Amino acid sequence: MTEAGRGRDGAAADGGKAPAPGRRRDAARSRELLVQAAMELFADRGFERTTTREIGERAGVDPALIARYFGSKMQLYLAAVRVEQGDAVPADLLDEDRLRGLLERFDRRGPGPSFQAAVLPSDNTEVQQAARGHLDERLVQPLCDRFAAEQVDRPRLRAELAAAAFAGVVLARSSGAFGELAEAEPGELLPLLHDLLAASRPAR
Amino acid sequence: MTEAGRGRDGAAADGGKAPAPGRRRDAARSRELLVQAAMELFADRGFERTTTREIGERAGVDPALIARYFGSKMQLYLAAVRVEQGDAVPADLLDEDRLRGLLERFDRRGPGPSFQAAVLPSDNTEVQQAARGHLDERLVQPLCDRFAAEQVDRPRLRAELAAAAFAGVVLARSSGAFGELAEAEPGELLPLLHDLLAASRPAR
DNA sequence: CGAGTATGTCATCATCTGAAGACATCGTCT
DNA sequence: AGACGATGTCTTCAGATGATGACATACTCG
Numbered sequence: 001m002t003e004a005g006r007g008r009d010g011a012a013a014d015g016g017k018a019p020a021p022g023r024r025r026d027a028a029r030s031r032e033l034l035v036q037a038a039m040e041l042f043a044d045r046g047f048e049r050t051t052t053r054e055i056g057e058r059a060g061v062d063p064a065l066i067a068r069y070f071g072s073k074m075q076l077y078l079a080a081v082r083v084e085q086g087d088a089v090p091a092d093l094l095d096e097d098r099l100r101g102l103l104e105r106f107d108r109r110g111p112g113p114s115f116q117a118a119v120l121p122s123d124n125t126e127v128q129q130a131a132r133g134h135l136d137e138r139l140v141q142p143l144c145d146r147f148a149a150e151q152v153d154r155p156r157l158r159a160e161l162a163a164a165a166f167a168g169v170v171l172a173r174s175s176g177a178f179g180e181l182a183e184a185e186p187g188e189l190l191p192l193l194h195d196l197l198a199a200s201r202p203a204r
Numbered sequence: 205m206t207e208a209g210r211g212r213d214g215a216a217a218d219g220g221k222a223p224a225p226g227r228r229r230d231a232a233r234s235r236e237l238l239v240q241a242a243m244e245l246f247a248d249r250g251f252e253r254t255t256t257r258e259i260g261e262r263a264g265v266d267p268a269l270i271a272r273y274f275g276s277k278m279q280l281y282l283a284a285v286r287v288e289q290g291d292a293v294p295a296d297l298l299d300e301d302r303l304r305g306l307l308e309r310f311d312r313r314g315p316g317p318s319f320q321a322a323v324l325p326s327d328n329t330e331v332q333q334a335a336r337g338h339l340d341e342r343l344v345q346p347l348c349d350r351f352a353a354e355q356v357d358r359p360r361l362r363a364e365l366a367a368a369a370f371a372g373v374v375l376a377r378s379s380g381a382f383g384e385l386a387e388a389e390p391g392e393l394l395p396l397l398h399d400l401l402a403a404s405r406p407a408r
Numbered sequence: 409c410g411a412g413t414a415t416g417t418c419a420t421c422a423t424c425t426g427a428a429g430a431c432a433t434c435g436t437c438t
Numbered sequence: 439a440g441a442c443g444a445t446g447t448c449t450t451c452a453g454a455t456g457a458t459g460a461c462a463t464a465c466t467c468g
Contacts, residue, residue: 046324048250048252048253117381119320119372119381120320120379121249121378132381132382154396156384157385157388157393161373161396165370165400168376169369169372171323172323172371174325175325177321177332177336180358188361196369199399
């Protein structure tokens with residue numbers, strides 16, 4: 001069981017209604033742990049192959065609380081995507097520094113669940129809608145705007161192409177399907193990937 | 205591919221005479237139908253979300269025959285990948301004509317199951333091994349050889365990168381996650397994709 | 409024709425999974 | 439202190455799924 005120091009007095013100390021961080025019973029904390037575990041597992045194994053029991057185990061929280069706090073596994077997924085969306089800065093795939101940031105972050109935390117949704121067919125419209133929205137807002141749209149500003153033809157198509165290619169690379173890297181790709185340091189990969197994505201814009 | 209003489213099926217394999225096409229009972233035909241249906245469904249919905257009952261329904265064959273003829277759902281998957289592998293020509297991602305062929309083919313039949321395996325983590329080593337082997341043999345290795353012959357640095361990494369990007373684009377296209385990408389004609393997409401993949405080789 | 413086997417059909421099992429509910433424990437407020 | 443709601447734990451349910459085996463039917467061969 002998750003055991004994070006007792007400190008029942010800490011709870012009493014704070015004047016506000018907000019529960020103290022060390023509380024033994026803290027719904028907000030449980031929700032957070034669940035979302036975090038869900039984000040990792042969904043990204044790592046996909047939606048279907050992740051069970052609520054696994055999520056609960058990793059989070060150190062009883063799986064029944066998923067139903068209580070989120071309603072269902074799917075709504076937990078949506079919550080995870082929203083969190084992933086929340087702490088993400090809009091990325092510019094063509095900017096090498098931004099790209100480096102993305103790569104390093106994925107090395108640490110893995111790509112979010114939405115990347116899989118971009119690439120996998122899903123009959124679950126809600127799930128796919130949320131993930132698509134996230135990707136579109138974060139990756140495609142900025143790129144599309146940039147292309148449009150540069151008066152490149154077919155900006156949207158080019159942006160989607162680059163995003164899809166990027167998703168493929170990132171996912172393949174974390175899936176371990178390709179040996180060298182998975183093991184390459186971000187430093188070695190970065191220039192190659194940058195050149196690749198830069199080619200989504202016509203050569204000047 | 206359809207039948208590779210099995211031990212116990214002496215009657216069907218005898219005399220080298222293939223069963224008549226109109227036969228009401230034809231194990232080879234049933235196997236073929238199952239593999240075909242499985243290939244489509246696995247590619248379309250992934251391994252986990254495809255049920256043996258669905259496969260049987262689409263094939264017009266009783267799902268119990270999956271167990272009889274292949275042993276298990278997973279071995280059916282392996283059989284499907286082998287068939288996909290069998291009728292595939294090694295593709296050259298940098299050659300525009302070959303690329304066109306691939307795109308058109310995927311438009312008709314969808315990418316095979318192995319593309320998903322490239323991008324999805326799987327705890328099922330057997331399944332993933334088979335799919336990875338297929339991709340490697342068909343996409344990565346030829347490209348790698350080509351790069352090596354051209355004395356490009358890091359040929360393997362570059363080849364894997366290009367293959368991953370290609371997988372991402374093809375999967376995203378068939379998943380429908382990106383609107384314009386999914387709807388674009390192969391003709392419009394081809395030059396853009398070709399330029400993109402060509403950038404896996406350093407500019408000359 | 410008739411036996412024997414290959415093939416197909418059906419019912420069923422064991423397991424897993426998401427979800428729901430009963431009950432227990434904790435924290436707060438009066 | 440005591441009541442009441444919030445939070446957590448455990449059990450259980452209903453449905454789905456992969457797999458299995460018994461039985462039925464068709465084909466081949468003597």
